[in-house]
Amino acid sequence: MIRALILGYGFLGKALAKRLLNRPVEELKIVGLANSKGYLYKRDGLQLEKIKEPLEDNEGFEKGRATELLTKEYIDLLIELTPTNISTGEPGITHIRTALKEEIDVVTANKGPVLLALKELKRIADEKNVIFKYEGTVGGGIPIFSLVNKCLQGDDIISIRGILNGTTNYILTRMHFEGLTFELALREAIMLGIAERNPTLDVEGIDTAVKILILANSIMNLNKNLSDVKIVGVTKVTPEAISAAKDNGMTIKLIGSIEDGELSVEPRLIRLNHPLCVHGTLNAINIKSNVLKTLTLIGEGAGESTVASLLNDIYDVIKERHSKIKF
Numbered sequence: 001m002i003r004a005l006i007l008g009y010g011f012l013g014k015a016l017a018k019r020l021l022n023r024p025v026e027e028l029k030i031v032g033l034a035n036s037k038g039y040l041y042k043r044d045g046l047q048l049e050k051i052k053e054p055l056e057d058n059e060g061f062e063k064g065r066a067t068e069l070l071t072k073e074y075i076d077l078l079i080e081l082t083p084t085n086i087s088t089g090e091p092g093i094t095h096i097r098t099a100l101k102e103e104i105d106v107v108t109a110n111k112g113p114v115l116l117a118l119k120e121l122k123r124i125a126d127e128k129n130v131i132f133k134y135e136g137t138v139g140g141g142i143p144i145f146s147l148v149n150k151c152l153q154g155d156d157i158i159s160i161r162g163i164l165n166g167t168t169n170y171i172l173t174r175m176h177f178e179g180l181t182f183e184l185a186l187r188e189a190i191m192l193g194i195a196e197r198n199p200t201l202d203v204e205g206i207d208t209a210v211k212i213l214i215l216a217n218s219i220m221n222l223n224k225n226l227s228d229v230k231i232v233g234v235t236k237v238t239p240e241a242i243s244a245a246k247d248n249g250m251t252i253k254l255i256g257s258i259e260d261g262e263l264s265v266e267p268r269l270i271r272l273n274h275p276l277c278v279h280g281t282l283n284a285i286n287i288k289s290n291v292l293k294t295l296t297l298i299g300e301g302a303g304e305s306t307v308a309s310l311l312n313d314i315y316d317v318i319k320e321r322h323s324k325i326k327f
């Protein structure tokens with residue numbers, strides 16, 4: 001039995017717990033749930049159907065840091081879902097580093113640690129012979145890392161391009177189909193809860209750049225950082241520019257790309273019938289490789305779909321630890 005701690009019980013932590021409650025995973029027991037105020041821990045496994053919200057209202061809630069649970073004595077798997085911080089990577093880096101050093105497997109959707117400490121965390125995982133997986137960090141539910149690792153073995157990835165930010169794609173879609181200005185489309189996205197109240201990281205292209213970097217360093221084994229990415233956001237895209245593109249069977253999309261070792265994020269013209277040209281909050285990733293040639297994946301880039309990526313990583317951990325389990 002794998003004993004897991006969900007560290008970060010916000011949107012994704014709760015969505016994962018709900019899924020595990022409705023469809024339990026054999027051989028997985030959630031022994032801990034933690035937020036920024038403290039944690040709940042039960043050696044025999046928490047009864048997820050009895051968990052009240054907020055977490056602090058549950059009997060047995062311990063105030064303080066859940067880091068004290070990050071030892072092999074208590075858990076086998078850390079599911080790290082604290083907020084992404086792209087400047088420091090914390091608290092995620094400390095959580096993941098501590099767990100890996102304690103020979104605890106780790107699954108995360110937190111971009112910060114993968115952006116800033118991938119090499120170090122992979123090295124510790126290798127040294128300790130433990131598993132470190134992060135499918136949910138890019139493209140939400142789109143299984144990009146699993147696809148490349150499991151289905152493209154022996155091939156060489158030449159380039160990756162993608163629409164990797166649902167907020168900006170929603171804004172550009174509304175500008176294209178309704179003729180809205182950037183400001184109006186952004187206001188609408190904030191009202192609908194699609195954009196955050198402070199959307200700077202999205203509209204300035206930083207969030208897309210972070211995901212492009214994770215893909216570049218992870219899949220293409222590059223060693224790049226944010227200063228290596230040419231980044232132009234969508235704030236200066238005008239209705240006139242989109243209208244001119246439309247007249248020519250095209251539109252403008254925020255495209256992140258890795259081509260010839262160069263990383264960029266910028267609004268680009270794209271044909272409306274191109275496979276990458278998805279609308280609304282959808283994400284799309286196109287891979288070019290030597291053998292397969294070209295492949296495009298389309299899917300939800302965030303939200304509850306991300307739970308699919310978490311589950312897939314969790315199943316990989318369980319299968320590797322208990323190779324005899326039948327699924």
Ligand SMILES: NC(=O)c1ccc[n+]([C@@H]2O[C@H](COP(=O)([O-])OP(=O)(O)OC[C@H]3O[C@@H](n4cnc5c(N)ncnc54)[C@H](OP(=O)(O)O)[C@@H]3O)[C@@H](O)[C@H]2O)c1
Nearest residue numbers: 008009010011012035036081082083084091109110302303
């Ligand atoms: N939401 C998505 O669709 C999505 C998709 C892909 C990737 N991600 C990534 O997945 C991670 C989780 O996302 P989310 O949307 O679930 O975030 P969220 O709703 O903001 O939840 C974050 C959780 O982490 C807890 N937390 C914050 N600091 C902590 C600390 N020092 N120690 C322990 N817990 C701490 C928060 O505690 P409190 O409840 O006490 O505030 C909260 O429970 C983020 O890194 C995000 O970028 C999210």
